[in-house]
Amino acid sequence: MTVRADGRPPGEREPGAAPPPARQRLHPLTFVVGATRELLALLGAGAAGLLVGGLSTAFYFTLVGLAFGLVFHVTTWATFTYSVGEERVELRRALIGRTVTSIPRDRVRGVDVSATLGHRLLGLAVVRIDAGADGGEGELNAVSRREADRLRRVLLARAPVDAAAAPPARAVLARMRRRWFLYAPLSGAYLFTPFALAGSVLGFLYNLGDDLGLVTRDRVARLGHDVAGLPSAAVVAAAVALLLAMPIGSVIVFTLFNWDFTVTERDGSLVAERGLVTRRSVALERRRVRGVELTDNPFERAARVARVGALVTGLGDAAHRGRLLPAAPRAYAAAVAAAVVGPVPGPLVPHPPAARVRRIVRAAAPPLAVGAVAAAVGQGRVAVLCAVLTVLAVPLGLDRYRQLGHAADAHRFTLRSGSLLRRQVVVDRGAVVGWRVRQSLLQRRVGLATLDAAVGAGEGGYAGLDMAAPDAVAFAAGITPAWVEPFLEPVPRAAGRGG
């Protein structure tokens, strides 16, 4: 297939070219999902209004809002068309003005398919097309599941795909086992998700009540008195119950999000599917996956569990969309990483002892400084607290040093750092777009340097912290000799190996 990147405005074709592709509409049931959601919310509000104030203006407003919502959804559906051409995907919205989103097909980097409960009941799915910084984004909300699958295949395939052909073979790279859902409490994020959910529900109820005039100063004050008046045993019991509920809640939330988490590979893309209620699938174009990232925290390390993410060129929201495994035994995670980019280079080379001193000093210095100031101005308690933090910072610094490491083989290299959140990136050699060597005055005195590998994927740069200065340069020179060697100082052999 030839790709022409001319600046022709969308819709205009050269004479004799293939006829413009057929315009398609979204699935007719689409508006049902949106309308139902609003219906429920408005019915709730309307019913509450009815209970409180009878047939008040609020209730009529609700009805009017409902009618507007329905009209809005129907017109959105009726005025929206999309077409998949040979070079571009075009999304047209023609209500008052006409907007055309045109996404060049050779820029498409990922296709997400997600379906909320409502969509799944109706056999629909939302398709999100991501084309990076210079391609833009488009959303098809919603099409039938078959159409979603077809779009994903067509948009991520390099060669034209025959829609009628049998779906190509797929290889399963990773699949969550049920047992692994029990790892959820190890990761802090899921531990606190129930609180966040409870907070947002409470906030929503409060706002709703406030809007309907149910929240008065009296009631709030009475509630406050009631809570304050509870016997302390009840408060303790509630706290204990909450503590017990946290891990259980985290397992439930984790399961909802990551149910049947599966990563498959088919015709040049990686597809990660997950979710119990809302089923989400993210497709990443294989050749844009330039590396992987293995992360864990101290708890996960103790349990030998790791998370896996992909480093993808030009992928927005990479933390969520690049996820390849939310939690799995380390060996399995390493096997998945190997299946995606190739074996992880190893063993890791530790960094010089001077780096240990630096890690400890950097961990302990902030609380020490605050503590010293606090002691100087006579804030005894703060000073003691800072002293405790300083003592705790020493093992943290030691562990940060222990986790530092780097290694490379003929095809890829790996850098590891961090303690509370340890990350090891494995990057394809070809993904490097530059090197940055940093040296502070203190690093210079002890012969250390930080090497940043600039990578056109993921976060854009990954640091090898506090490497021995000659090692940092040698590491870069080993990976891209042509770029670095012309700038090396000629080292006399005898002097260079001295030590």
Next chain:
Amino acid sequence: MTAVRGAPAGDGGDARPAARLRAPAHRVSRRAIAHWAIEYLLVFGPAFGLALGVAAWAGSAGWTGAPGAVAAHAGWLPVAVGAAGVLAVGVAPVWRYRVHRWEVSADVVYTRTGWFDREWLLVPVGRIQTVDAGQGWLERLLGLATVEINTASHTGSSELTGLPVGVATRLAEDLARRAHDLRDDAT
């Protein structure tokens, strides 16, 4: 040079001797010293005035307790800011001039920047996405320009400050043309 523990392992097989980057070939313009000095002056001048004001205000506020203990030493604040300012205006620009160097080889842009902390940056021309040459008002007065080199990664993007205008514009055009010719698909 510091001792090296063994050979850097895993660099593709062959062990290399201890490696050091040499300095890039070209210095920036001498007028860059004036540019940096004026820039620092514009920051530290107002900061010094502010520090004087804060010290006067804190000294007359008559607080007690911990704030009072801090306020008693407020007189040191303008001294500290002033000392940092003198260092920044008098020493840093010359130091930076000695460190800042650049070089463009056949396929790599190599720069060294910083003064207290240093940075060596290697950006292959083939991975450059955009090249901009720009001038701030101060640079215009001094006949200087800055060349900004962007790659797909923020970490791999660099800025060459303090170049004479003519050099900067020629360099930017040259780099943009070669980047276009050499462009490979690492992004």
